[in-house]
Amino acid sequence: MLPAPATTATSPSGTRSRWWALAVLTLPVLLIAIDNTVLSFALPAISEALSPSGQQLLWIVDIYSLVLAGLLVPMGSLGDRLGRRRLLLIGATGFAVVSALAAFSPDAATLIAARALMGFFGAMLMPATLSLIRNIFTDPAQRRTAIAIWAAAFSGGAALGPIVGGFLLEHFAWGSVFLLAVPVMLPLLILGPVLIPESKDPEPGPVDPISVVLVLATMAPLVYAIKTLTDSGLGPVAVLSALVAAVSGIAFVRRQLARAQPMLDVTLFARPVFTGAVLANLLSVFSLVGFLYFVSQHLQLVSGRSPMQAGLVLVPGLVVTIIAGLLVVRLVRYVSAATLVTAGLLLNALAFTLVAITGTWGSDLLLLIAFALLGAGLGAAETLSNDLILAAVPARKAGAASAISETAYETGAVLGTAVLGSLLNVAYSRHVLLPAGLTDAQRASASETLGGATAVARDLPPAGAEQLLGSARHAFDSGVLLTSGIGALLMVIAAVIAHRTLRRGV
Structure with a gap:
């Protein structure tokens, strides 16, 4: 597992050098947040350029997070052994190189493979940053502030993504959104060895290859089962994939419980506050990513906005996310964290409800308001859930807790x-x-995605193009109505769970 910041290195001595080190450590977090937002806005351009199927389009988005989620804990354990700074710099180099290669992908399959490699190197970045911050900031008050800034980098990256992505997509090809990784990572590679002290666990647990395989064998079939279920219904493939995921997950848990030095201390989930905070963390991000997936396409392909204009519509909500995340740090002195997280999740539910209305009316103003509500809910729930995850466990298990949070x-x-x-x-x-x-070929493309229908319409006579686009946009909005309704229901369920579990720690 990832131990607490027991380390063979000391923190940098000067206060100023600590904050400069923090500035460098937020760059990978900033980049990953920008990458998620930029990719959502680049999906229409990618659809037109590479003509992916509906499933390929989803895999272009999913494969990165899938690989990343499966390897976060193993890579964190590897960083404890090799050195967290060393692994961070290796990951930054690999991420920048693969991102540059992804920018020139000739087809959807190549882009999916590049995104998988980005997930591999991205898994080296995330655990190392938080562990290094905990090592650098030994004063508890400074450390809380540093972690809050680290968390705010996600929101800041999301806020920059639409603006930067919109500008790039209006002036350059879709591949430019991946080339963005190179200038962002360069300061880390240059200044990291100077500003960031090396940190490693003097008695690290062993890297367990079987546990690594079991994590991946749990995550990949689980997502594939969900994809197959929603695409083809409850069939043998979906059932078999879900069964493989369940068996692998159970085997992973049993293996961790049986080992003297587990890769991941699963007993942490016996703490209600910890489990509730993890679920709030997961579902808050679920709401953001699911929202951006269809709203970015709605703004460009239904409302007819340019990528830059679509990004500007979402910027107020993303700014609200940052403000809400910083504001709840003060509010939690007067209102319980359980109440604030619950309220945040209910705001997410309200946002999805407004999106359902937006899908029916086609109002971009309602869409802007909905995303502002979602931003407020996300900022509150995400910030406090991360804090609760770390606070709910003993200091010696803080490293494992941060890996689970990520x-x-x-x-x-x-x-x-x-x-x-x-x-x-x-x-x-x-x-x-x-x-x-x-x-x-045109029927296959137009029937799978709105982007495909838009590309096909360009080659049709005006009457046929208008008929196809009208039907496609109406069909897309009918899907928005369904998915936003499901999103609202899930957020209400999450709020109930959070209220019942988190209040036990108050």
Whole structure:
């Protein structure tokens, strides 16, 4: 497992150097947040350029978080052995190189493979940053502030993503959104060895290859089962995938309980506050990623906005996310964390309800308001759930707790797209009406995604193009109505769970 910040290195001596080190350590977090938002806005351009199927489009988004979530804990354990700074720099180098290669992918399959490699190197970045911050900031008050800034980097990256991504997509090809990783990672690679002290556990637990395989054998079939279930219904493939995931997950838990030095201390989940905070963390990210998946396409392909204009519509909500995350640090002195997290999740539910209305009315103003509500809920729930996860365990288990927190974040990102994205594609395919005279290839493309229908419409006569686009946009909004309703229900359930579990720690 990832131990608490027992380490062979000391923290940098000067206060100023600590904060400069923090500034460098937030760069990987900032980049990953930008990458998630930018990719959502690049999906229409990728659809037109590479002509992916509906499932390939989902895998372009999902594969990164899937690999990342499966490898976070193993990579954290490896960092304890090799050195957290060393692993951070290796991950940053690999991430920048693979991102540059992804920018020139000739087809969807190549891009999916590149995204998988980005997930592999990204898994080296996340556990190392939080562990290094805990080692650098030994004063509890400073450490809380540093962790709050680290968490705010996710929101800051999301806020920058639409603006930067919109500018790049309007002036350059879709691959430019991946080239963004190179200039962001360069300061880390140059200044990291100077500002960041090396940190490793003097008595690290062993890397357990069997546990690594079991984690991946749990996550990959689980997501595939969800995809298959939403795409084809309850069939043998979905059932078999879910069964493999369940068996692998049980085997992983049993193996961790039996080992003297487990890769992941699963007994942490016996603490109600810890489990409730992890679920709140996961479902908050689920709501954000699921929302961005269909709203970014709605703004561009239904409302007809440019990528830059679509990004500007979402910026107020993303700014609200940052403000809410910083504000709850003060509010929690007067209002219990359980109440604030519950309220945040209920705001997410309200946001999805407004999205359902937006899907019916097509109002971008309502969409902006909905995302502002979602941002407020996300900022409150995500910030406090991370704090509760660390506070709910003994100091010696803080490293394991942070790895679980980061895994929950990425699992939420996977499931947000897999569940809501798959349901949206199914609803679209069932409701779209195709005009006569299309070729087999055109029918296949137009029937799977809204981006595909938009690309096909460009090659049709005006009357046929108008008919296809009208039907496709209506079908897409019918899917938004379904998925946002499901999202609202899930957020209400999450709020109930959070209220019942987190209040036990108050």
